[in-house]
Amino acid sequence: xxxxxxxxxxxxxxxxxxxxxxxxxxxxxxxxxxxxxxxxxxxxxxxxxxxxxxxxxxxxxxxxxxxxxxxxxxxxxxxxxxxxxxxxxxxxxxxxxxxxxxxxxxxxxxxxxxxxxxxxxxxxxxxxxxxxxxxxxxxxxxxxxxxxxxxxxxxxxxxxxxxxxxxxxxxxxxxxxxx
Numbered sequence: 001x002x003x004x005x006x007x008x009x010x011x012x013x014x015x016x017x018x019x020x021x022x023x024x025x026x027x028x029x030x031x032x033x034x035x036x037x038x039x040x041x042x043x044x045x046x047x048x049x050x051x052x053x054x055x056x057x058x059x060x061x062x063x064x065x066x067x068x069x070x071x072x073x074x075x076x077x078x079x080x081x082x083x084x085x086x087x088x089x090x091x092x093x094x095x096x097x098x099x100x101x102x103x104x105x106x107x108x109x110x111x112x113x114x115x116x117x118x119x120x121x122x123x124x125x126x127x128x129x130x131x132x133x134x135x136x137x138x139x140x141x142x143x144x145x146x147x148x149x150x151x152x153x154x155x156x157x158x159x160x161x162x163x164x165x166x167x168x169x170x171x172x173x174x175x176x177x178x179x
Contacts, residue, residue, distance in 0.1 A: 001082070003035045004043040008079035011053060011071035018044055018067060027128065028141060032148065044069055052078055103166035104173045111170045115163045119156055126152040 010016060010024050018041055025035045047053045052075030057065040071079070096118055103111055129149045137145070 001033075001087075002043075003039045004047055005079065005082045006033060006035065007040065007043050007047060007069075008052060008071060008075055008082075011069055012076060012079060015068050015070045017069070021069075028137075028145065032144075047075065051075075100166055104169035106170055108167060108170040111167055112163075115159055115167070119159055122152045122156050122159075126156070 006025070006029065007021055010021050016024075018037065021044075022035070022037060022040055025033060025040070029035075044053065044055070048055050048069075051072060053069050053071050056068045056070070058068060059065055096114070099106070099114060106114070126149055129145050129152070
């Protein structure tokens with residue numbers, strides 16, 4: 001699914017500004033999708049030009065007009081049509097995993113910091129998802145939030161239980177280099 005389609009989906013829940021759409025992407029969707037303002041606003045402009053959404057400019061005193069987006073009937077149909085397609089394969093793109101592939105080349109102390117930092121980052125993401133669960137949401141949103149929490153818990157547990165594999169390889173490599 002692309003940014004355009006997710007914007008349509010978010011707008012099926014109600015009217016929103018670009019800022020509000022970005023906030024949904026940063027909270028409820030952050031564990032499976034990343035979108036910046038640089039991709040959201042062009043998507044909104046294209047969706048508006050295609051007649052899939054409308055935009056109303058609301059004046060604000062001393063600030064630029066607030067742009068509020070609404071989905072049209074054809075936008076809703078387009079979104080529902082996209083939901084009918086079978087999803088593609090999930091892809092994992094991870095700088096962390098790329099580094100772990102060469103972990104034995106790192107100093108053991110640095111590698112331990114990388115592992116500790118990764119655990120802390122996922123614990124933070126997990127806490128954000130738990131905060132999200134306290135907000136009113138649909139059962140489908142609750143499913144997505146729970147799925148993300150399950151993934152983060154599994155990663156945290158895996159790194160904690162198996163870090164000895166890469167840390168041991170790094171220590172062995174350091175020992176050999178010192179000899």
